[in-house]
Ligand SMILES: Nc1ncnc2c1ncn2[C@@H]1O[C@H](COP(=O)(O)OP(=O)(O)O)[C@@H](O)[C@H]1O
């Protein structure tokens with residue numbers, strides 16, 4: 001086989017079966033996969049990045065798809081590799097989507113609706129108080145979080161006053177806040193690969209929470225997106241430059257339009273349980289990824 005790619009994909013929640021399927025389909029196209037290249041165990045020496053005996057930089061492409069275990073060190077090597085070979089996702093898009101402020105800023109620049117947001121220096125508490133007066137309710141968001149972790153809903157000035165001493169203690173560089181969107185506590189997760197719509201599902205927050213994340217008690221349900229939702233997700237993915245994206249969308253009941261909450265660079269495949277529920281997009285997603293790898297490694 002003349003083409004050789006590297007892969008690092010999560011093993012839990014059915015990821016091991018997905019890997020096998022991708023490797024098999026690539027082999028059918030005469031592309032060999034070296035699996036389980038965890039850059040955590042790689043070193044760089046002069047002009048090469050080494051994983052065991054393998055020169056990772058000499059592969060034709062690297063497919064990195066492991067959300068839970070990405071460290072600063074791995075990102076550092078990811079960035080270096082991206083300069084010399086195709087990566088999926090490409091490093092720029094991946095690092096962009098790792099940050100909610102950077103993403104929302106770029107989306108807004110391109111005319112894509114997001115919740116209203118404000119970023120200010122951590123000493124600028126005046127700004128925070130001003131925006132609170134205007135919005136009435138807001139969400140404090142860590143810009144690099146996931147799974148709803150750290151999101152704090154601020155319902156009134158008194159709760160902001162109470163929260164401030166804690167935020168000040170955390171040695172943050174800045175505050176990133178969003179207007180709290182009035183919505184029906186459900187969202188759309190829309191997967192896009194290589195610019196194409198792959199699949200969609202919905203998530204519903206539990207009775208006791210306002211966040212839809214499964215890790216915050218939310219539940220997944222089958223949901224058909226209308227064309228507007230699909231187009232919005234495609235546009236967001238294009239602006240971010242992502243080869244693979246999972247776009248989170250909610251419907252703003254006051255503005256009466258869809259808004260993009262965030263773009264995820266490593267959206268999970270449907271788990272075996274979710275597949276039983278009827279989420280059937282894994283095959284299409286795998287096929288589009290294999291097509292894309294094939295195209296990007298054509299010599
Ligand atoms: N501005 C907002 N207004 C109302 N709800 C929000 C807002 N931002 C986030 N949420 C809720 O919190 C959840 C998590 O937010 P999100 O930005 O997707 O971050 P995460 O990376 O933690 O998933 C969303 O799925 C949604 O239910």
Ligand SMILES: [Mg+2]
Pocket residue numbers: 147148248261262
């Ligand atoms: Mg999300």
